[in-house]
Amino acid sequence: MSGIYDKNRPGALFPSADPALAKGLGQLPELLRVILPMKEKHRKLLATGVRRLSGFLTTERDNLPPDYMTRPEYLAAYLHYFMPWNIYRQARLLQGLDFSLKPGSTILDFGCGPLTFLQAMWLTRPHMHGHQYQYVGFDRSEPALKAGQKIFMGLAGEEGNGWKIQTEKNLGAARKSGPADMIVAGNFINELNAPRSAPGEEVSAEDVLLQRWSNLLKPDAAILVIEPGTRSSSKQLVRLRQSALATGWKVVAPCPHAGECAMPGNRGGAWCHFNFSPVDIPEWLFKFSRKVKLPKERASLSFLLLTRGDTPPIKTATPPRPNKGEGVVRVISETFDLPADQMGRYGCSDRGLVLLQSPKNKMAGPQPGDLLRVTWPSKIQKDGKSKAIIVPSTSGGYKGTEE
């Protein structure tokens, strides 16, 4: 087992930043000063670039220039703001996953940008340092790939020499990389033009994408897709999940079951995504985010982890088989107030959406991403608004999965 598990929160998906992660994030400003020297007048324009790119990546998606990562203004903005936040988000998730890639394994990272996932992996997987791995990052932006390689060398130093890092501009070149152990895509599939199916075929864009990826992987393999925590990205992952379940892939996380998605993000309904407090980001990122007027009170993401085969290279804590009358629930939302001095959190179970209800208190309690074992109430009641099954903490309640 190699995730950074918190004993009090077994199965937790987003443990707080480990010191190695905090140290690596702290090194970024100095590394960027060396890798991307900027004239003072360009440095002054950094905040404007970050805000413009933020608009393109969120509300004005249709206007996102396809080559944004090759334009100096936006590449600089990405490296100083979006990449550090994405390393942080992806690393917090990685810390909660049991990653057992054997030495010699190959990872393909599609839409890797400045090798964001590679940096997050290096900073959270010290047990992989000193072993041989092959990583191939694919991105149409050559300058982003080059910057990413330099950042990796800066973070990893000579210890990183055991990892063979290759980059490719053309996604089609993945066929030449041999069957891989794992495919990763971070903040990428929402930018990808939907792959076309053959005329007359009744398949979704996600079916086509998954088929392509499946053909690039070994029989025992994993796919990890990490996307923004938006409704549209989450819905895209729900479609990918459907394609995966229909073609023999196992959905390992975040779903605690293989049934119908309890949070499909239909109009007005909740969508599956996770928010967590970024209290452990480095001081410089906190200050820079405020300076560019894009501070974050919450880091947010949606994701899907798929595996196939008996010995896949990546796992999460397996939910223990619940006793009779019990179920396993993944906590999805943060807390919100309910009437009568109660508070609630939404969770996902094989019975559908769950509303975990407890008296309002200041104790931290279960966090988004935690796996809980719940006792189903003898008489099932549903919340009028969300139609979630109400599980009060007082009726047998819920507990961490270790018990």
Ligand SMILES: C[S@@+](CC[C@H](N)C(=O)[O-])C[C@H]1O[C@@H](n2cnc3c(N)ncnc32)[C@H](O)[C@@H]1O
């Ligand atoms: C939002 S960035 C994500 C970068 C990185 N994975 C991260 O999480 O920070 C999306 C990346 O996908 C790349 N991209 C989008 N469409 C692509 C395509 N058709 N072929 C190759 N790269 C593509 C872009 O150049 C960009 O670097």
